[in-house]
Amino acid sequence: MPIFGEALRNAFQRRATLLYPFERRDVPQDYRGKLEIDYNLCIGCGLCVKDCPSSALELVQMPDGKRKPRYHIARCTFCAQCAESCPRKAIKMTPVYELATYNRRAEVVEPCGTSQ
Amino acid sequence: MTLEEEIVNKLKSQFGDKILEAKIQRARRIFITVDRSIYKDAIRFLKNEIGVTHVSTIAGVDAIERFEVIPLFSYKGIVIALRGLVPKESPSIDTISDVIPGAFFYEKEVHEMFGIDIKGHPDLSHLELPEDWPEGLYPLRKDVDLQELFKQITKERD
Amino acid sequence: MSTIIDIPVGPQHPALKEPINITCYVDGEQVIGAKLRLGYNHRGIEKAGEYQSYIQNLYIAERICGICGIVHAFSLAQATEDIIGKEIPRRADYIRVIGLELNRIHSHLLWLGVAAHEIGFDTLFMYVWRDREIVMDIIEEITGNRVTYALITIGGVRRDIPQERAEKLLRVMEALEERVKKYRRMCLEEKTIRMRCDGVGILRKEDAIALCAVGPTTRASGVSFDVRADDPHAAYDEIPFNVVTYDTCDVTARVLVRIDETLESINIIKEAIKKMPEGPIRVRLPRVVPAGEGIGRTEAPRGEVIHYVRANGTDKPFRWKVRSPTLANLLSIPVMLTSKGDYVVNIADVPITFASIDPCISCTDRAVRFIDVSTGKSWVWTFSQIKRMYWRR
Amino acid sequence: MIQEVIDILKILIFPGFFFFSLLGLIFEWIDRKFYARLQNRVGPLYTGPRGFFQPFADFVKLMAKEDVVPEGAEKPIFSSIPVFALALSLFAVLFLPVYGTQGILSFEGDIIVLMAIMTLFVVLVFLGGLSSASRYSEVGAERSILQLLGYEIPLVASVLGAAAITIHTGGSLSIKGIVEAQSGWWSILGIQALGFAIFLLAAQAELERVPFDIPEAETEIVAGWMTEYSGKKLALLRLARDIELAFLCGLGATLFLGGPQPVLPGILGAVVSTILFVVKSVIVLLILTAIRAAMSRLRIDQMVNFAWKYLMPLSILQLFLAVLLPHIITL
Numbered sequence A: 001m002p003i004f005g006e007a008l009r010n011a012f013q014r015r016a017t018l019l020y021p022f023e024r025r026d027v028p029q030d031y032r033g034k035l036e037i038d039y040n041l042c043i044g045c046g047l048c049v050k051d052c053p054s055s056a057l058e059l060v061q062m063p064d065g066k067r068k069p070r071y072h073i074a075r076c077t078f079c080a081q082c083a084e085s086c087p088r089k090a091i092k093m094t095p096v097y098e099l100a101t102y103n104r105r106a107e108v109v110e111p112c113g114t115s116q
Numbered sequence B: 001m002t003l004e005e006e007i008v009n010k011l012k013s014q015f016g017d018k019i020l021e022a023k024i025q026r027a028r029r030i031f032i033t034v035d036r037s038i039y040k041d042a043i044r045f046l047k048n049e050i051g052v053t054h055v056s057t058i059a060g061v062d063a064i065e066r067f068e069v070i071p072l073f074s075y076k077g078i079v080i081a082l083r084g085l086v087p088k089e090s091p092s093i094d095t096i097s098d099v100i101p102g103a104f105f106y107e108k109e110v111h112e113m114f115g116i117d118i119k120g121h122p123d124l125s126h127l128e129l130p131e132d133w134p135e136g137l138y139p140l141r142k143d144v145d146l147q148e149l150f151k152q153i154t155k156e157r158d
Numbered sequence C: 001m002s003t004i005i006d007i008p009v010g011p012q013h014p015a016l017k018e019p020i021n022i023t024c025y026v027d028g029e030q031v032i033g034a035k036l037r038l039g040y041n042h043r044g045i046e047k048a049g050e051y052q053s054y055i056q057n058l059y060i061a062e063r064i065c066g067i068c069g070i071v072h073a074f075s076l077a078q079a080t081e082d083i084i085g086k087e088i089p090r091r092a093d094y095i096r097v098i099g100l101e102l103n104r105i106h107s108h109l110l111w112l113g114v115a116a117h118e119i120g121f122d123t124l125f126m127y128v129w130r131d132r133e134i135v136m137d138i139i140e141e142i143t144g145n146r147v148t149y150a151l152i153t154i155g156g157v158r159r160d161i162p163q164e165r166a167e168k169l170l171r172v173m174e175a176l177e178e179r180v181k182k183y184r185r186m187c188l189e190e191k192t193i194r195m196r197c198d199g200v201g202i203l204r205k206e207d208a209i210a211l212c213a214v215g216p217t218t219r220a221s222g223v224s225f226d227v228r229a230d231d232p233h234a235a236y237d238e239i240p241f242n243v244v245t246y247d248t249c250d251v252t253a254r255v256l257v258r259i260d261e262t263l264e265s266i267n268i269i270k271e272a273i274k275k276m277p278e279g280p281i282r283v284r285l286p287r288v289v290p291a292g293e294g295i296g297r298t299e300a301p302r303g304e305v306i307h308y309v310r311a312n313g314t315d316k317p318f319r320w321k322v323r324s325p326t327l328a329n330l331l332s333i334p335v336m337l338t339s340k341g342d343y344v345v346n347i348a349d350v351p352i353t354f355a356s357i358d359p360c361i362s363c364t365d366r367a368v369r370f371i372d373v374s375t376g377k378s379w380v381w382t383f384s385q386i387k388r389m390y391w392r393r
Numbered sequence D: 001m002i003q004e005v006i007d008i009l010k011i012l013i014f015p016g017f018f019f020f021s022l023l024g025l026i027f028e029w030i031d032r033k034f035y036a037r038l039q040n041r042v043g044p045l046y047t048g049p050r051g052f053f054q055p056f057a058d059f060v061k062l063m064a065k066e067d068v069v070p071e072g073a074e075k076p077i078f079s080s081i082p083v084f085a086l087a088l089s090l091f092a093v094l095f096l097p098v099y100g101t102q103g104i105l106s107f108e109g110d111i112i113v114l115m116a117i118m119t120l121f122v123v124l125v126f127l128g129g130l131s132s133a134s135r136y137s138e139v140g141a142e143r144s145i146l147q148l149l150g151y152e153i154p155l156v157a158s159v160l161g162a163a164a165i166t167i168h169t170g171g172s173l174s175i176k177g178i179v180e181a182q183s184g185w186w187s188i189l190g191i192q193a194l195g196f197a198i199f200l201l202a203a204q205a206e207l208e209r210v211p212f213d214i215p216e217a218e219t220e221i222v223a224g225w226m227t228e229y230s231g232k233k234l235a236l237l238r239l240a241r242d243i244e245l246a247f248l249c250g251l252g253a254t255l256f257l258g259g260p261q262p263v264l265p266g267i268l269g270a271v272v273s274t275i276l277f278v279v280k281s282v283i284v285l286l287i288l289t290a291i292r293a294a295m296s297r298l299r300i301d302q303m304v305n306f307a308w309k310y311l312m313p314l315s316i317l318q319l320f321l322a323v324l325l326p327h328i329i330t331l
Helices: A002-011 A047-051 A081-085 B003-018 B036-050 B101-114 B146-157 C045-049 C054-062 C069-084 C090-118 C122-143 C163-189 C191-197 C205-210 C215-219 C251-275 C325-330 C332-336 C349-355 C383-392 D002-012 D017-038 D054-064 D075-093 D110-130 D135-169 D175-184 D188-206 D231-256 D266-293 D300-330
Strands: A035-037 A057-061 A067-072 A091-093 B019-026 B029-034 B054-062 B066-075 B078-087 B092-094 B117-119 C004-009 C021-027 C030-037 C292-300 C303-311 C317-323 C368-372 C377-381
Touching (some): A002 D017, A035 A067, A081 A091, A081 C054, B036 B066, B036 B078, B054 B101, B054 C303, B054 C325, B101 B117, B101 C325, C004 C349, C021 C349, C045 C054, C045 C317, C054 C069, C069 C303, C069 C317, C090 C163, C090 C251, C122 C163, C163 C251, C215 C251, C215 C303, C215 C325, C303 C325, D017 D075, D017 D231, D075 D110, D110 D175, D110 D188, D135 D175, D135 D188, D135 D300, D231 D266
Parallel strands (some): B029 B078, B092 B117
Antiparallel strands (some): A035 A091, A057 A067, B066 B078, C303 C317
């Protein structure tokens, strides 16, 4: 019964469980987490909106007449296709992954920064 | 002569001009179009004379002017797509699940998704669609629009 | 006097965390027949695919199955590349192989854990899943996410594997190999595991061939059918590997096929890292795909995956047909679950037998069965009826 | 008068109902924790220090849950089973000696009564399963009876083997006699090792734990005979299970490990004996947990096969050994 030995050895090992909300593991360097859109670089071409498989990005009219993407976090599937499609490299993936929220409004990132 | 060419030649010499089109796309990919009348015979021929036993799937296609039923056979790594043409006026085709039993589910799927009658199939009940699915609504047909499909399902349910 | 009762297994059942219903007809402890009902999870992906561009479909394809997502993305990309008729860079092929094999290792380890749980061996289940985390972590590091890799794109791959990551991957594979060998020994030597698996869920070779079973299910019945070997795609033509077959046709054979394949995959990854050429990782392909048709095929952890794509010269596919391995293997379930002559199926064998094909219903495709005890009448409640009930309350 | 009050307190609090309910819940915690450690997990963690209060929390939570009785169930039987199960297990623990050589109830032949109680547990399980009007419960009930056929005789034989050591002290079929007979010599485990092993396996089957959790095989028949129980009924059933666990561990410790040997006189002696009893029971519990961790569930036919092919002859062999060996040694 090889499992007996294994089990006894394991009983004295450090637990494998990660006590998640209290302990956190580092995410790797290129982790695909929440999107970060640099609205200063964005030219409003809409390629990201076109390629998004889950309609997480939506073009909205800004007060100055330009069109910028609005980002719905809850719809996002974190495939990073938009980051790839963006001709100005205005979209970046950040390692933020704890995105659950009690507030429905908090899951929508409104475009800003266009006035600069 | 490669194995692909051999298969195509054998089929051509057996069925002559009933083979409407035969194309070797690249190594290990054969696309053959046959008339509906010899569809089943061609498959029987493939099984008995060449030794094809594995059907990977049956793809149904609504090509606007006609339906196509495309069983994809696998033989020594070669995918043989044998296209049977089905006119829209009389959407029916012979079953092949008595020749290759593995085609049972795929034929059911083609039937419920395209409304193509599979003649001789023992059980054409729903495979994936629910029991209360509207009669005569075949979701993968091109004339069924996504929005309309959605409307129809929700209407049916309320 | 014996009465035959039918025991529903699924769609809600602790053994079957899959939305499928198997009705087992039971006489005492013996199963004398089984019936399948699918469709609890039909999502209409094929229809949805016709309304989206190829690039968007790539990500939908990846979500056909949460466990072996990459194979679907790969198959779709392969079919599309076939239509366009363009070769992709060699380095991309190798990275694809690494992706596919990592996927296989993690899927097989996951399955081994589930199988152990089905026979009540939770300790092995915990160990295997613990060590599966090693693979998940390295996948996360290479692709940027644990489950959906988004690695493959039409025309190559999206991420390169730099030198230091390749070295780390090699190290991880060494460590994992040792573990998997240990589990192989456990499965062979633990008496209770053997008692539960030997001679259970027999699928004879001729049945496997006739019913067009695929993957480990058919290889455990002695049929050497592996798309990687028969129809070499990506870089499989340059990497030597063995097709694992066993011919005892039972659950033990399926366990061993999967463990041996995991070891084989580890070797493939090592080889692929060694042989990987330098060069670009992708070519830019046009968004609009010319009219034509293509077939994408690969060996998923569960068996052959085949995608048929018809293009009509737009950026959206005209028809996209997906066949996942579970649908091909499901037909053999009633055969495995029917007692015949000396071959006796017990209720206790149902979960492990069903699990032994590694079912993944979300790849493959709503209703609840109610029985009125006073009248013995049984019916299936449809979604609309349930909704009406809900409103009445 | 005072004597009566003390007796009632004994039954109600120590070493009776309250003590064993507490012990049962603590044992569940030890079982879960150790099982998790063997699997390199943490087990219960947040409720109390190291999750110590988890079984209590589970009990309280279940008491607060909605109680559903299936429409087709035999309501009177279905509803009374949990109460009977709890009553039976609480009755059984009264026989266990906790701080002396005898329990609250002790008479010549009480071992036979205990054997009968253990069989009654299975009868309750069977009735509970059958009255649920669920297929899973029905199959579970059938399985529990089949399983009983497998392990009952070995269980009785191993207990009788333990009783056999009283031969040279005059012979007795009571727990008191067995405990007293073990006081002199600690070599009992040598002769009794086989009997102890058989007892452990049979206890595992009685408690429906892996590898013999066949009547409630989770992955096969949901929760077996317990499938339809919910809310308060389930809470009581679980409590009964826990007490049964403590009871069987205690019985193992009493019959095979010497039980609470009176080492010191007076109150202090009683405390030491109690601790001794609990420690020995925990040892039995840890062995049972290790068995649970190292095996997979057997099939019912395999279980019955195994029991009749191996367990039965072995148990008869050990009965012979237990009867003959003391004679040979003393010759």
